[in-house]
Amino acid sequence: MIQHIIARLRQGHRTLAFPQRQPELPDRYPGRPEINPALCADCETRGACVAACPVGAITLADPQSGGLSLDLGRCLFCTQCAAACPRGAIRFTGDYRLAASRREALVLRGQPLELARPLPPERLALFRNSLKLRQVSAGGCNACELDTNVLGTLVFDLGRFGIQFVASPRHADGVLVTGPVSQNMRLGLEKTWAAAPSPRVAIAVGACAISGGPYAGHSEASDGCAGLVPVDLFVPGCAPHPWTILDGLLRLLGRGETG
Amino acid sequence: MRNAQAIPIRSIPLLPAEEFCVEVLEAVLHEARLSALFCAPVDGELRLFAILAEDRLGVLHALSAPAGQAYPSLTPDCPQAHLFEREIWETWGVTPLGHPWLKPVRFPARDPLGREVLGPEIGQARFMEALGEGGHEVAVGPVHAGIIEPGHFRFLCHGEDVLHLEISLGYQHRGIERALTGGPDPRFLQYMQTLAGDTTIGHATAACQNLEALSGCDVPAGALVFRAIALELERLANHAGDLGALAMDVGFLPTSSFLGRIRGDFLNMTAKLCGSRFGRGLVKPGGTGFDLGQPRAEAVRAHLAQVFPQCMEAVELLWSTPSVVSRFERTGSVSRVDALALGLVGVAARACDVEIDVRQDFPVGAFAFSHIPVAVSQTGDVAARAFVRHMELLHSEKFLTEHLTHLPACANTCGFQAGVGNLAPNSLAVSLVEGWRGEICHVALTDATGRFAAYKVVDPSFHNWAGLAMALRNQQISDFPICNKSFSLSYCGHDL
Numbered sequence: 001m002i003q004h005i006i007a008r009l010r011q012g013h014r015t016l017a018f019p020q021r022q023p024e025l026p027d028r029y030p031g032r033p034e035i036n037p038a039l040c041a042d043c044e045t046r047g048a049c050v051a052a053c054p055v056g057a058i059t060l061a062d063p064q065s066g067g068l069s070l071d072l073g074r075c076l077f078c079t080q081c082a083a084a085c086p087r088g089a090i091r092f093t094g095d096y097r098l099a100a101s102r103r104e105a106l107v108l109r110g111q112p113l114e115l116a117r118p119l120p121p122e123r124l125a126l127f128r129n130s131l132k133l134r135q136v137s138a139g140g141c142n143a144c145e146l147d148t149n150v151l152g153t154l155v156f157d158l159g160r161f162g163i164q165f166v167a168s169p170r171h172a173d174g175v176l177v178t179g180p181v182s183q184n185m186r187l188g189l190e191k192t193w194a195a196a197p198s199p200r201v202a203i204a205v206g207a208c209a210i211s212g213g214p215y216a217g218h219s220e221a222s223d224g225c226a227g228l229v230p231v232d233l234f235v236p237g238c239a240p241h242p243w244t245i246l247d248g249l250l251r252l253l254g255r256g257e258t259g
Numbered sequence: 260m261r262n263a264q265a266i267p268i269r270s271i272p273l274l275p276a277e278e279f280c281v282e283v284l285e286a287v288l289h290e291a292r293l294s295a296l297f298c299a300p301v302d303g304e305l306r307l308f309a310i311l312a313e314d315r316l317g318v319l320h321a322l323s324a325p326a327g328q329a330y331p332s333l334t335p336d337c338p339q340a341h342l343f344e345r346e347i348w349e350t351w352g353v354t355p356l357g358h359p360w361l362k363p364v365r366f367p368a369r370d371p372l373g374r375e376v377l378g379p380e381i382g383q384a385r386f387m388e389a390l391g392e393g394g395h396e397v398a399v400g401p402v403h404a405g406i407i408e409p410g411h412f413r414f415l416c417h418g419e420d421v422l423h424l425e426i427s428l429g430y431q432h433r434g435i436e437r438a439l440t441g442g443p444d445p446r447f448l449q450y451m452q453t454l455a456g457d458t459t460i461g462h463a464t465a466a467c468q469n470l471e472a473l474s475g476c477d478v479p480a481g482a483l484v485f486r487a488i489a490l491e492l493e494r495l496a497n498h499a500g501d502l503g504a505l506a507m508d509v510g511f512l513p514t515s516s517f518l519g520r521i522r523g524d525f526l527n528m529t530a531k532l533c534g535s536r537f538g539r540g541l542v543k544p545g546g547t548g549f550d551l552g553q554p555r556a557e558a559v560r561a562h563l564a565q566v567f568p569q570c571m572e573a574v575e576l577l578w579s580t581p582s583v584v585s586r587f588e589r590t591g592s593v594s595r596v597d598a599l600a601l602g603l604v605g606v607a608a609r610a611c612d613v614e615i616d617v618r619q620d621f622p623v624g625a626f627a628f629s630h631i632p633v634a635v636s637q638t639g640d641v642a643a644r645a646f647v648r649h650m651e652l653l654h655s656e657k658f659l660t661e662h663l664t665h666l667p668a669c670a671n672t673c674g675f676q677a678g679v680g681n682l683a684p685n686s687l688a689v690s691l692v693e694g695w696r697g698e699i700c701h702v703a704l705t706d707a708t709g710r711f712a713a714y715k716v717v718d719p720s721f722h723n724w725a726g727l728a729m730a731l732r733n734q735q736i737s738d739f740p741i742c743n744k745s746f747s748l749s750y751c752g753h754d755l
């Protein structure tokens with residue numbers, strides 16, 4: 001017993017006072033891309049960014065802006081587009097805050113990213129201090145699941161925010177979906193969602209759950225969960241950093257800057 | 260052939276199916292292992308391929324036969340073929356005659372050529388049943404009670420005792436092998452990095468070795484060392500995480516919470532190297548996506564030197580706590596004979612005193628000139644699997660410290676151009692990597708234009724799920740969590 005206590009003391013206190021204190025991310029972490037369509041005018045390698053992108057996240061004739069756009073919902077953060085751009089029109093800022101409430105907000109056209117807003121008042125009042133989620137893993141690579149699971153460890157200590165993952169959809173206030181929703185998991189997700197009592201929330205974590213990710217367009221999957229559940233929170237990334245997920249969850253509960 | 264080597268397809272023996280089977284059985288009888296068995300089209304005709312690994316000699320053999328409609332099943336004499344043959348039957352409709360139980364594997368909608376496969380609905384199979392008085396079944400999944408991948412498990416029980424565990428997967432099937440056919444396309448590396456997200460480095464390395472073999476590209480020593488460093492960091496993170504999870508499942512919270520955090524530290528070291536906790540973008544065809552300068556290596560080494568003693572302290576607490584040890588010992592035992600028969604790989608095999616490790620037996624890259632001892636244990640139970648991980652943590656740390664201190668000063672890439680068509684045509688390449696779970700096997704076949712006629716992936720989990728089913732026999736259902744964690748297998752790597 002005594003050695004357990006000694007070990008406990010030596011291991012120390014590890015939880016970060018998030019969000020009052022901000023995490024430090026590694027220098028090579030790409031984070032939020034920022035684009036500047038104005039720099040694209042008569043580009044000498046026009047289309048190189050589009051060709052560099054493995055998942056078609058970049059368009060050069062965006063219907064709204066007429067120029068460059070980057071869809072964070074599809075992006076895998078491989079940074080190949082930035083490497084291909086001779087003008088620096090695509091730049092990765094290292095900012096880990098990426099979650100949004102609207103799918104459309106994830107399409108960057110040079111405007112600042114509109115981060116997630118709190119839930120509508122009725123649901124916010126219910127879930128602000130206690131949110132129980134059921135996680136549904138549906139056809140991804142397990143990286144998003146792992147970095148969601150990690151929120152339970154000492155560093156993040158998800159429980160202190162009243163957010164918890166529960167074992168049954170009947171006990172849940174909503175579902176958190178990862179993966180592109182394989183055809184083989186479609187029914188599983190539908191049944192889980194149906195079993196969660198209303199009012200409820202739906203959260204899509206990772207490029208797969210938002211757009212199909214690397215499996216976008218595969219007939220074996222569904223290009224994400226948005227066609228199956230009404231998503232309240234989109235957390236981009238492949239896989240999103242745990243801080244990105246936590247930041248998104250707190251914003252959804254209106255506690256983004258204060259905890 | 261050797262690991263990570265390409266050979267012309269015409270140099271592969273093409274035997275009549277019966278002879279093919281005899282050859283495979285003979286080889287397995289003489290200590291070869293079935294690394295892969297699959298169907299692939301060659302010149303419009305479907306062929307059976309077997310990749311046999313002779314661990315003692317470090318050589319690989321490829322054999323082939325026309326697939327036809329049916330061939331004599333290998334499984335009755337060679338149980339390690341059982342899942343491969345079910346896969347062949349399910350995907351291609353080629354029947355292994357005499358296979359004891361042809362159940363679906365991943366319930367695909369299409370085969371690798373994109374043609375529709377008419378199979379049952381997901382989860383619908385003729386499972387083994389527990390009948391008679393006192394016999395009952397407990398079914399769980401696909402959605403589980405935690406943040407875990409989906410899969411369906413059926414415990415066939417008599418009272419409290421599990422007679423057998425039926426494992427039915429396929430829920431993570433997303434058609435990667437189909438999408439790879441005709442490639443490599445721009446998503447190639449993304450597919451490889453997400454075959455099993457926790458094995459990004461292992462699978463990406465296996466894939467790049469194949470491309471490099473097929474294009475005759477020499478990777479600079481600096482990149483080889485960088486890849487090996489990333490591979491061992493991946494092992495540290497996952498082994499630490501698994502030991503923590505084992506502690507959690509026996510209710511020993513100190514180790515579980517320490518190791519949960521320490522696993523994150525190891526992941527952050529990988530993130531220090533490439534920006535991603537899972538190592539995305541680190542391994543690239545021809546080398547690595549980043550360079551590893553001495554200051555960065557030194558930063559990681561210092562972080563490791565600080566964290567590793569804490570990791571060991573947390574692990575050692577397990578062994579000095581009698582209640583933990585008594586839960587681990589004699590739980591979920593697999594005999595050496597069964598491990599060999601089922602063709603288990605990696606930690607699961609080494610825990611049963613099967614001394615195989617790709618880093619030792621088929622060394623390529625940095626492992627060709629820097630050896631890592633193989634950790635084995637004898638008892639084949641949860642304790643043995645935990646102990647092997649413990650030893651491997653120590654070995655990997657030593658390797659890392661050494662290589663982070665002495666980096667070769669040279670380029671990190673050979674300037675590989677991953678365009679389609681510059682791969683050797685009509686060739687086959689096999690690439691093995693010892694991922695943290697065990698042997699990863701990738702087989703690439705190119706057609707006359709240098710595109711993939713087939714790309715076969717065998718995740719270590721594909722071999723090892725049957726080991727878990729075996730471990731559960733005559734255990735209690737309540738032992739399932741620790742047995743499961745002690746194998747720590749991938750669903751997505753199996754389902755592809």
Ligand code: SF4
Nearest residue numbers: 053075076078079081
């Ligand atoms: S970083 Fe995102 S947008 Fe850029 S090429 Fe990669 S996936 Fe495409």
